[in-house]
Amino acid sequence: MKIREITALRGPNYYSVRRHKLIVMVLDLENLEEKPSNRIPGFYERLKKLLPSLQEHHCSEGHEGGFFERVKDGTWMGHIIEHIALEIQTLAGMDTGFGRTRSYGEEGVYNVVFSYEEENVGRYAAKASVAICEALIADEPYDLKPEIQRMREIRDRDRLGPSTGAIIAEAEKRGIPWIRLNENSLCQLGYGANQKRIQATVTSQTSSIGVELAGNKKDTKYMLKQAEIRVPNGAIVSKMEELEAVCEEIGFPVVVKPIGGNHGRGISVALKNLPAVEKAFKEAKKVSYDIIVEQQISGYDFRLLVINNQFIAASKRTPAHVVGDGKSTIKQLIKEKNKDPRRGYGHENVLTMISINQLTKTIIAAKGYNINSILKKDEVLVLKDTANLSTGGTAEDVTDIVHPENVAEAERISRIIDLDICGIDIMTEDISKPLSKTRGAVLEVNAGPGFRMHLAPTIGKARNVAEPVVEQLFPQKADTGKIPIIAVTGTNGKTTTTRLIAHMAKMSGCRVGYTTSDGVYIQNQLLQEGDCTGPDSSNFVLKDPTVNFAVMECARGGLLRAGLAFSQCDVGIVTNVSEDHLGLRGVHTIDQLARAKAVIPEIVMPEGYAILNADDDLVYAMRENISSKLALFSMQQANPRILELQELGGITAVYENGYVSLFKGSRKMRVIKAENIPLTFGGKATFMIQNILPAIIAAHVQNIEIQDIKAALGTFIPSALQTPGRLNLYEFQNFKVLLDYAHNRAGMRALKNLTDGMDASVKVGVIAPIGDRREEDNIEIGKIAAEMFDEIIIRLDKDLRGKSADELLAMVTKGIHLIKPNLKPEVISSETEAVKKAITKAQKNALIVVFCDDVTSVTKVVVEMKKEEHSK
Numbered sequence: 001m002k003i004r005e006i007t008a009l010r011g012p013n014y015y016s017v018r019r020h021k022l023i024v025m026v027l028d029l030e031n032l033e034e035k036p037s038n039r040i041p042g043f044y045e046r047l048k049k050l051l052p053s054l055q056e057h058h059c060s061e062g063h064e065g066g067f068f069e070r071v072k073d074g075t076w077m078g079h080i081i082e083h084i085a086l087e088i089q090t091l092a093g094m095d096t097g098f099g100r101t102r103s104y105g106e107e108g109v110y111n112v113v114f115s116y117e118e119e120n121v122g123r124y125a126a127k128a129s130v131a132i133c134e135a136l137i138a139d140e141p142y143d144l145k146p147e148i149q150r151m152r153e154i155r156d157r158d159r160l161g162p163s164t165g166a167i168i169a170e171a172e173k174r175g176i177p178w179i180r181l182n183e184n185s186l187c188q189l190g191y192g193a194n195q196k197r198i199q200a201t202v203t204s205q206t207s208s209i210g211v212e213l214a215g216n217k218k219d220t221k222y223m224l225k226q227a228e229i230r231v232p233n234g235a236i237v238s239k240m241e242e243l244e245a246v247c248e249e250i251g252f253p254v255v256v257k258p259i260g261g262n263h264g265r266g267i268s269v270a271l272k273n274l275p276a277v278e279k280a281f282k283e284a285k286k287v288s289y290d291i292i293v294e295q296q297i298s299g300y301d302f303r304l305l306v307i308n309n310q311f312i313a314a315s316k317r318t319p320a321h322v323v324g325d326g327k328s329t330i331k332q333l334i335k336e337k338n339k340d341p342r343r344g345y346g347h348e349n350v351l352t353m354i355s356i357n358q359l360t361k362t363i364i365a366a367k368g369y370n371i372n373s374i375l376k377k378d379e380v381l382v383l384k385d386t387a388n389l390s391t392g393g394t395a396e397d398v399t400d401i402v403h404p405e406n407v408a409e410a411e412r413i414s415r416i417i418d419l420d421i422c423g424i425d426i427m428t429e430d431i432s433k434p435l436s437k438t439r440g441a442v443l444e445v446n447a448g449p450g451f452r453m454h455l456a457p458t459i460g461k462a463r464n465v466a467e468p469v470v471e472q473l474f475p476q477k478a479d480t481g482k483i484p485i486i487a488v489t490g491t492n493g494k495t496t497t498t499r500l501i502a503h504m505a506k507m508s509g510c511r512v513g514y515t516t517s518d519g520v521y522i523q524n525q526l527l528q529e530g531d532c533t534g535p536d537s538s539n540f541v542l543k544d545p546t547v548n549f550a551v552m553e554c555a556r557g558g559l560l561r562a563g564l565a566f567s568q569c570d571v572g573i574v575t576n577v578s579e580d581h582l583g584l585r586g587v588h589t590i591d592q593l594a595r596a597k598a599v600i601p602e603i604v605m606p607e608g609y610a611i612l613n614a615d616d617d618l619v620y621a622m623r624e625n626i627s628s629k630l631a632l633f634s635m636q637q638a639n640p641r642i643l644e645l646q647e648l649g650g651i652t653a654v655y656e657n658g659y660v661s662l663f664k665g666s667r668k669m670r671v672i673k674a675e676n677i678p679l680t681f682g683g684k685a686t687f688m689i690q691n692i693l694p695a696i697i698a699a700h701v702q703n704i705e706i707q708d709i710k711a712a713l714g715t716f717i718p719s720a721l722q723t724p725g726r727l728n729l730y731e732f733q734n735f736k737v738l739l740d741y742a743h744n745r746a747g748m749r750a751l752k753n754l755t756d757g758m759d760a761s762v763k764v765g766v767i768a769p770i771g772d773r774r775e776e777d778n779i780e781i782g783k784i785a786a787e788m789f790d791e792i793i794i795r796l797d798k799d800l801r802g803k804s805a806d807e808l809l810a811m812v813t814k815g816i817h818l819i820k821p822n823l824k825p826e827v828i829s830s831e832t833e834a835v836k837k838a839i840t841k842a843q844k845n846a847l848i849v850v851f852c853d854d855v856t857s858v859t860k861v862v863v864e865m866k867k868e869e870h871s872k
Helices: 030-034 043-050 052-056 066-073 077-091 119-137 144-158 162-173 208-215 217-226 240-250 274-285 330-337 358-366 404-417 466-473 494-507 535-543 556-561 590-597 617-625 640-647 686-701 706-715 745-755 775-788 805-819 831-840 855-871
Strands: 002-010 021-028 099-103 109-115 178-180 186-189 196-199 234-237 254-258 268-271 291-295 300-307 310-318 321-323 380-382 394-397 421-428 441-447 485-489 512-515 519-522 525-529 549-553 569-574 604-613 629-634 651-656 659-664 667-673 728-731 736-740 763-767 791-794 847-851
Touching: 002 119, 021 077, 021 119, 043 052, 043 066, 043 119, 052 066, 052 077, 066 077, 077 099, 077 109, 077 119, 077 144, 109 119, 119 144, 162 178, 162 186, 162 196, 162 466, 178 535, 196 466, 208 217, 208 404, 208 441, 217 291, 217 404, 217 441, 234 240, 240 274, 240 291, 254 274, 268 274, 274 291, 300 404, 300 466, 310 404, 321 330, 404 421, 404 441, 485 494, 494 512, 494 549, 494 686, 494 706, 512 535, 519 535, 525 535, 535 549, 556 590, 569 686, 590 617, 604 617, 604 686, 629 640, 629 686, 640 651, 651 686, 659 686, 667 706, 686 706, 686 745, 728 855, 736 745, 736 855, 745 775, 745 847, 763 775, 763 831, 775 805, 791 805, 791 831, 831 847, 831 855
Parallel strands: 485 549, 485 569, 512 549, 569 604, 604 629, 629 651, 736 847, 763 791, 763 847
Antiparallel strands: 002 021, 021 109, 099 109, 178 186, 186 196, 234 291, 254 268, 254 291, 300 310, 300 421, 310 394, 321 380, 421 441, 512 519, 519 525, 651 659, 659 667, 728 736
């Protein structure tokens, strides 16, 4: 077997609009295509022994053990690898369950598709599942434990922490979209101008001064003491020789901690003599220059959580510890404690495994023991110097017993330090009594406090502490942080339709971001060049804080390669579906291509609109799987599909009697005469009218006024500025040059219909075969070119996409000669040189049509040559 490619989908995609996290592995079974599982001796038995938990997989049989039945009866290795990849992720603590294996379109090659929780774990599982299957086939031993542990490690390295994850989950419940902005915990909630940000439990509304204060224990203590908040007596020291005097003043036991520390780093507690303090001082120095030495407050460790100045939850924290039984060693007691099913690796379970690290050994040694010592029965030995859950500590929810005075003091502290999310550490014998009665004290104030202890306490009630965070960021229930998103797909016309809608939105006062095959634009400024029709480009727009209206051109490549960047849109448009890019990424038929395009209308939210081409059977059929409202457009007023929707009161747009018109039910609103729209070349470019119709529906359902739509149509000029490479006509003194991006047979035929009506002494075409098209597609390009032109120059794209120049030239030349056997095309490999040659030798009244690839470079050449002509 050979893995050809592994890709990760991260949004609605060709395989599923609901399951966004999918791995797609292109797997070539090679000779195993002829060997299903029942033809490999002992394979079934070995698989069952290695992964007995696969018994739970129902597969298509619909009952437990169904998958094993398929293996026993005989199934292909791609199918088996899909199930192994799912199961080993589940064994590593990530319960994934969706998978399917489909033919790639080549014999023995399959798309193995399965779900994942963490992308890098999914990629690892893909490779591991193939290796496992190969070992089983070869009857070689395979140790699963290292694979499972490695996937756990990758998961813990990559995934959001429990606090961030809880906030994200709460946002998702409210329909708020989110984007992860880095590899850590920086996330964006909402889109564009309506976004908020979080980093763990610090938000975009958190005071930077508050964070700085909380991070400086000296200043925090000073502020609280000034406000008559009970804090431990102590002093700040920076030199070893200062320690003795300070300890004499405050008395033992003492606590030593660095001023700038967090998460318990460098903190030592219950120090009863000067040598212990000096040792702790050295450790604390590794974290900060200045060190706090303060009195040890007796009692229990409590964490009070305040959000938006309101008390939310409280937890009693206990450090990792063991209790002696008079028989077991400390090491054995830890091992036994780690058997608790609630304990897991990292943050995977409610509790974390207790590790025996150097700190633990030091603490044990300080008590006069080592890890092989036996504790007396009921003797308690603390193993860590902090009560953090991440080091094996436990937490008990005590929210309901916190004394009102302590609640009020916690809320007051959050205002004093000025933190919207505030963790307050208190030491007291009894949290149900005022601190003044228990001689308790506030030890620390934390910016960005962890939520895990409240979300999943060891004992007591779990608290949804993420909810008030999201409510603070989005106080209105209806506020989901979204901006309008218009998604446009289809074989031809996507870019023009996208640009036109963006222009209409801009004319109505919106701050628009849009993606096209030419680049990404924010408020009409080109910020990224190139083909920007994939999810990364969409994310670029959705992350921009100035954008309040987004229009996204979405091509098949992104849908197949990575999925969409957004899970829902307000309007989804499909312009048309015709043969293009077939034979790539497992899409070999026009029906499969239509399935890919259908993702767009299927993700339109229920109150939004799917806008479909009623003249295209494949597009019209997409209405069957939408959950939104339906709108249709047609070049024929009497199209029965249009009439049917009009009778139902739906919205339609048609080309009728020379006008582009909107209908609400049967009520007609003539928008503008087509010949008065510059984009239509006086009404002659009918394919442009087809692009205008869905655009006016999209603008209308987004409440853009008809007058703004008319103004936009009248000011949208086919030019290098507004429609680069789309019907850009340059009039030289004696001839004309027309640039267009048409790159498939449907696009070329549409342009042919326009140029057939244009007078010219000679028509010259600059065309190119395309490397990622089938042979028949390139032959057809040649045939259409021969029908259009008297003279042809063949140039080549910069990227031949896996084919040789000779192969491509042979294909397109064959097509030309099928129509005009005597036409001898000129071959000039460079696109810009081909254009220069065509212009240089242009005859009087000639029409030169350039099917361009590098729009920017070709436009520059044409503009410069036009300037040179003018200057002569």
